[in-house]
Ligand SMILES: *[C@@H]1O[C@H](CO)[C@@H](O)[C@H](O)[C@H]1NC(C)=O
Ligand SMILES: *[C@@H]1O[C@H](CO)[C@@H](O)[C@H](O)[C@H]1NC(C)=O
């Protein structure tokens with residue numbers, strides 16, 4: 001295992017341990033918010049909530065900080081288990097850190113699941129293409145697939161639940177929780193989709209806004225008009241930053257270094273070309289499969305979320321350029337077997353006390 005990856009893993013697991021130790025089953029339920037705030041007869045939703053207590057005396061208590069890790073389907077419960085301790089370390093131990101799964105997400109109800117079984121989901125996901133330009137068929141097929149997906153979602157919209165799972169209702173739930181804790185105003189930290197939620201809350205309940213951090217802001221107009229092209233607008237710039245910083249960091253620091261940024265780019269293109277012609281098989285413990293062009297594109301897209309991933313990405317690419325799959329197979333194992341893909345990225349950020357500047 002590479003030293004760098006070992007470092008990241010140690011980092012991750014050390015914090016998992018700390019987080020679990022601190023949280024010791026301190027959680028509570030919020031189990032009867034109305035599905036429809038205008039009509040109590042429409043039934044109720046139950047919110048899964050988890051709290052990391054402040055550790056100061058009552059006189060110094062700073063109140064609760066709610067957070068949303070993005071998605072919109074990311075689970076704040078999962079996120080809290082890995083990173084609530086880190087958030088508190090960054091924000092101050094006078095605050096309770098409160099994560100809740102928005103209605104429809106993970107442990108909260110109604111349970112919205114388009115797929116009936118994990119097998120169904122896995123079969124669907126296995127057909128996903130990252131690079132829509134990889135073949136002539138990739139884009140039109142993807143368009144058609146998501147038309148099927150949308151139709152399936154409508155067909156399986158049990159009890160019309162989808163119409164109640166909306167950001168304005170999540171904002172109302174958040175206000176209910178603020179009130180339940182006896183607070184006048186919301187303190188909040190939102191990442192990515194969490195910035196849309198924070199903005200909607202602030203628009204709906206301006207007199208209830210305390211201190212609110214929106215980190216890694218979505219383009220709100222784009223988000224609410226289903227025009228998500230902003231998600232990839234700066235991807236080429238992030239890729240270029242990898243080439244530039246790898247070059248300026250030098251061969252001691254960047255394992256994928258070469259004589260110029262454009263040479264580094266050419267070396268990456270060479271790896272892509274080679275993988276298209278001949279994907280690389282790997283078997284490493286229980287992890288096995290093939291490293292394909294599309295898979296590498298996907299991993300790099302993920303890595304571009306944070307410069308903190310650049311060093312490990314460089315090691316992975318340097319190895320791949322000589323056909324060595326050691327690091328990439330470990331990354332794939334982590335990415336697809338740990339339910340931590342995004343949380344891992346976020347942990348690295350928060351630990352370094354840096355702001356998140358990409359959409360999660
Ligand atoms: C919520 O209730 C109101 C009042 O009965 C109704 O007009 C509205 O359509 C309901 N919302 C949904 C999403 O069903
Ligand atoms: C956290 O605080 C609550 C009161 O808000 C208390 O009931 C609970 O025992 C505390 N949990 C821990 C682990 O200290």
Ligand SMILES: *[C@@H]1O[C@H](CO)[C@@H](O)[C@H](O)[C@H]1NC(C)=O
Nearest residue numbers: 106107111112113115116117
């Ligand atoms: C939600 O439904 C899915 C599919 O039916 C199921 O696999 C999952 O365990 C359910 N989740 C919860 C929290 O009940």
Ligand SMILES: *[C@@H]1O[C@H](CO)[C@@H](O)[C@H](O)[C@H]1NC(C)=O
Nearest residue numbers: 131132133134135136139236
């Ligand atoms: C998509 O593929 C075509 C044909 O290979 C190529 O000419 C074009 O530059 C590609 N577009 C992008 C955005 O990569």
Ligand SMILES: *[C@@H]1O[C@H](CO)[C@@H](O)[C@H](O)[C@H]1NC(C)=O
Nearest residue numbers: 001002319323324325326327
């Ligand atoms: C692949 O790279 C790793 C880490 O750099 C190294 O330990 C290993 O010996 C290499 N494998 C081969 C077959 O060269």
